Amino acid sequence: MTAQAEVFRQSDLINQLVLDRQTLEELGRVETLWMYPPVHRVLGFICKSGFLGNTKSAFKLSQIAAIGASGVLTHAPSEPTEAKKVQQLESLIQHEVWSNEGNQLGKITDYLFELETGKIKAYLFISSGWAGITGEVYELRPADIASFGKKRVLVAESDTDRFTIYQEGISQKLIKAKDSLTQEASEELRSLTQRAETLTEQVTERVRGKLYNLADQAKANAQMLSQKAKEKAQILNEQLGEQLGEQLDDLSAKAETRTFSERAKATSQTLAEEVKERSHSLSKQLGASFQTLTVQAEEIFETVRENSGFEAGSKQEESQAASSDDSLDDDWLDDDWMNDEPSLKTEPILRNEDATAQHHEPDDLDDEPWI
Numbered sequence: 001m002t003a004q005a006e007v008f009r010q011s012d013l014i015n016q017l018v019l020d021r022q023t024l025e026e027l028g029r030v031e032t033l034w035m036y037p038p039v040h041r042v043l044g045f046i047c048k049s050g051f052l053g054n055t056k057s058a059f060k061l062s063q064i065a066a067i068g069a070s071g072v073l074t075h076a077p078s079e080p081t082e083a084k085k086v087q088q089l090e091s092l093i094q095h096e097v098w099s100n101e102g103n104q105l106g107k108i109t110d111y112l113f114e115l116e117t118g119k120i121k122a123y124l125f126i127s128s129g130w131a132g133i134t135g136e137v138y139e140l141r142p143a144d145i146a147s148f149g150k151k152r153v154l155v156a157e158s159d160t161d162r163f164t165i166y167q168e169g170i171s172q173k174l175i176k177a178k179d180s181l182t183q184e185a186s187e188e189l190r191s192l193t194q195r196a197e198t199l200t201e202q203v204t205e206r207v208r209g210k211l212y213n214l215a216d217q218a219k220a221n222a223q224m225l226s227q228k229a230k231e232k233a234q235i236l237n238e239q240l241g242e243q244l245g246e247q248l249d250d251l252s253a254k255a256e257t258r259t260f261s262e263r264a265k266a267t268s269q270t271l272a273e274e275v276k277e278r279s280h281s282l283s284k285q286l287g288a289s290f291q292t293l294t295v296q297a298e299e300i301f302e303t304v305r306e307n308s309g310f311e312a313g314s315k316q317e318e319s320q321a322a323s324s325d326d327s328l329d330d331d332w333l334d335d336d337w338m339n340d341e342p343s344l345k346t347e348p349i350l351r352n353e354d355a356t357a358q359h360h361e362p363d364d365l366d367d368e369p370w371i
Contacts, residue, residue: 007112007115007121008067008112008113009110009112010042010093010110010111010112010113011109013030013045013067013072014032014033016029016030016070016072018059018074019073019074021066021074022075027047028048028049028055029047029053030046030047032045032046032089033045033046034046034089036090037090037091037092040119041113041117041119041120042061042118043118044061044063045058045061045064046081046089047059047078055080056086057078057079057081058078059079061118063078067115092108092123094107094108095108095151095152096108096152096153097155098153099154099156099160100154100155103157105127105160108124108125109124109125109126109137111123121141122139122140122141122166123140123141124140125137136167136168137166137167137168138164139164139165139166140153
């Protein structure tokens with residue numbers, strides 16, 4: 001037998017394949033371990049074979065050559081046994097663990113033993129939970145067992161604080177998972193923060209570069225637009241200057257024309273008034289001359305009639321009056337007054353101009369055809 005100092009778990013051997021080391025023939029499978037609770041030692045195991053595992057054979061612990069992950073190697077022949085004897089073997093598996101203060105702590109489900117000596121190192125019990133499913137697995141040393149019966153073992157309440165956790169339960173796993181997740185989340189968050197800071201710096205640099213480029217482009221565009229605006233403003237100023245010059249010239253011409261029209265109108269009114277006054281004066285003078293001539297003709301006619309008789313005198317008077325009128329007319333026309341006063345032939349023309357000036361005073365130069 002190969003001596004091994006390894007510690008095995010009882011559940012790791014259950015249902016393992018049993019082979020003969022020399023012939024490598026299959027002998028059966030491990031059904032249960034054969035232990036002696038009063039001394040807390042493993043003595044061997046029971047192998048089942050045949051139809052439905054009805055054939056039972058016992059192997060001592062010393063007959064085990066090796067225990068592997070796939071099976072158990074044995075040497076020397078086994079000893080046949082009966083199922084009743086196997087059922088009568090004592091074991092603390094499935095025993096409840098109680099404290100001396102009446103508290104149920106859990107149930108024994110497994111144990112650890114040394115393969116060389118068979119000594120049980122510790123019993124494994126699951127703490128009370130959801131039917132022992134979610135509880136933690138604790139180690140119960142044989143020295144901590146005060147007594148045991150067919151279904152229960154008794155331990156001191158004061159020793160419960162010293163029980164070592166062999167396998168964590170769901171709550172412990174959840175707590176550890178939570179701590180692990182928290183730690184991982186913190187690390188991941190820290191990593192993400194660093195990445196975000198790095199990306200932020202990169203993006204900031206890129207954005208800053210783009211902003212600088214855009215600012216330069218905007219500045220160049222602004223300068224170009226400013227230059228174009230100046231050129232456009234200069235062109236517009238020139239065009240407006242030309243248009244304003246033309247409009248000023250037109251306004252000056254119109255102002256001059258209106259001034260000339262007003263002057264001409266004032267001059268024409270003055271001339272018309274003067275012509276009217278002269279015509280009126282001439283009319284008075286002519287009226288006085290005609291009256292004088294009429295009185296003189298009547299006086300001459302009376303004188304002639306008295307001297308030559310009425311009829312002859314009348315005819316002669318008429319002829320004399322006619323000749324007298326002609327001579328007077330000629331004398332009047334040859335008088336110096338003709339040289340000083342305007343001709344009577346111009347009086348109707350002057351009267352017409354006076355009437356035109358009085359009744360047709362135009363408002364604008366274009367309505368005065370007489371100019």
